[in-house]
Amino acid sequence: MDKKLRKAQGARLLAARKTAGFRSAREAALANGWAESTYRAHESGTRTIGQDDAEKYARRFRSRGADISAQAILFGDEAGGGLAETDQGLYETSPMPSGFVMVPRFDVAASAGSGRLAEATDNEADVVAFREEWMRRVGMVPNAARALIAVGDSMEPTIRDGDLLLIDSSIDHVIDNGIYVVVYGGLLHVKRLQVRRDGSVVLRSDNATLYDDEVVPAEEMTDLIVEGRVRWFGRTI
Numbered sequence: 001m002d003k004k005l006r007k008a009q010g011a012r013l014l015a016a017r018k019t020a021g022f023r024s025a026r027e028a029a030l031a032n033g034w035a036e037s038t039y040r041a042h043e044s045g046t047r048t049i050g051q052d053d054a055e056k057y058a059r060r061f062r063s064r065g066a067d068i069s070a071q072a073i074l075f076g077d078e079a080g081g082g083l084a085e086t087d088q089g090l091y092e093t094s095p096m097p098s099g100f101v102m103v104p105r106f107d108v109a110a111s112a113g114s115g116r117l118a119e120a121t122d123n124e125a126d127v128v129a130f131r132e133e134w135m136r137r138v139g140m141v142p143n144a145a146r147a148l149i150a151v152g153d154s155m156e157p158t159i160r161d162g163d164l165l166l167i168d169s170s171i172d173h174v175i176d177n178g179i180y181v182v183v184y185g186g187l188l189h190v191k192r193l194q195v196r197r198d199g200s201v202v203l204r205s206d207n208a209t210l211y212d213d214e215v216v217p218a219e220e221m222t223d224l225i226v227e228g229r230v231r232w233f234g235r236t237i
Contacts, residue, residue, distance in 0.1 A: 003045070010045030012073050013057060017043065020064035032060050048127050049073060050104035051143055074102055101135060102127045103166065105147040130166070140231050144170035148181070150190055150233070154205035155179070159190060163235045167228035174201060174226065183225040184216065190230065 014025075022028035025043050029036040034056075041047035042057075049057075054070035061068050105128050128147050135142045150163045159165070159179070167181050174180065177194045184203065191203040191214075199218030205211035216224045 006048055007045035008076065009049045009073060010043045012068075012076065013043050013049065016057065016061045016066045016068040016073065019066040019068075020061040022064075048104070050127060051102055052104075055143075099132055100129045101132045101142040101145065103130055103145040103147050105164075128164070135231075138231050140166070140168045141170040144168055144228070146228060154207050154211045155190060155192075156207045158206045159230075159233050160235060163233045165190065165230050166232040166234075167230050169228040171229040172226050175229070179230040181227040181230060183227060184214075184223060188227075193226075 017025065017028050020028070022031065025040045026036055028034070029039040038047070038053075042049045042053065051070065051074070054073040058068050058070045058073055130142075130145070132142050135145060146167050146169050148165055148167070150159050150161065150165055152161055165181065171180075174193050174195050177192065179190060180193050181188065181190050182193070182203070183189075189203065192206060194202040194204060196202065199221065201216045201221065201224060203214040203216065205213070
């Protein structure tokens with residue numbers, strides 16, 4: 001994301017925090033149980049603020065008298081341009097067209113191969129903007145959208161190494177024989193899931209020539225964590 005936009009987000013967050021009566025970023029983080037390093041990075045503009053964090057900050061600061069919303073933190077009043085003031089100076093905000101949702105793109109890879117340990121942290125690498133109307137049309141809950149990168153070749157030709165995946169994290173269980181991002185055996189995978197009558201689930205690769213199915217027995221279903229259903233993928237050509 002553009003550095004100026006991150007700075008503008010941080011400036012609006014800083015202003016809301018001061019209005020809410022918190023004297024410092026540390027005080028706000030400790031009082032609300034937020035990770036201090038994450039909040040500081042958001043307020044200083046060195047890290048992009050995602051939709052969930054914006055809503056969390058806005059909700060708390062509103063309860064203490066600040067006139068702020070998640071939309072205002074992310075895009076400014078009425079998603080318009082202007083100048084935002086920080087402790088480091090003035091930054092010009094970039095207008096965000098209405099009707100778009102900022103989707104956090106996490107710095108975590110979903111394995112579409114034999115699997116690799118999920119290096120899951122609370123770090124977001126960037127955000128990607130999608131039209132809200134389109135997201136609803138393809139069956140997504142916009143605020144639950146998450147983006148990450150596929151790694152490996154087990155889902156070829158459907159999904160290739162390096163593809164951007166858009167997942168709906170509001171779906172935390174198998175609802176159909178679709179493609180899901182799951183955690184199983186300590187690994188993050190993107191697989192096609194199929195539920196059997198006995199309650200077991202098959203983790204299936206589209207590249208069946210090279211990869212065998214893996215079956216999760218019904219008694220081990222608590223070890224299978226569904227992170228979300230893949231609703232869309234994109235790639236460069």
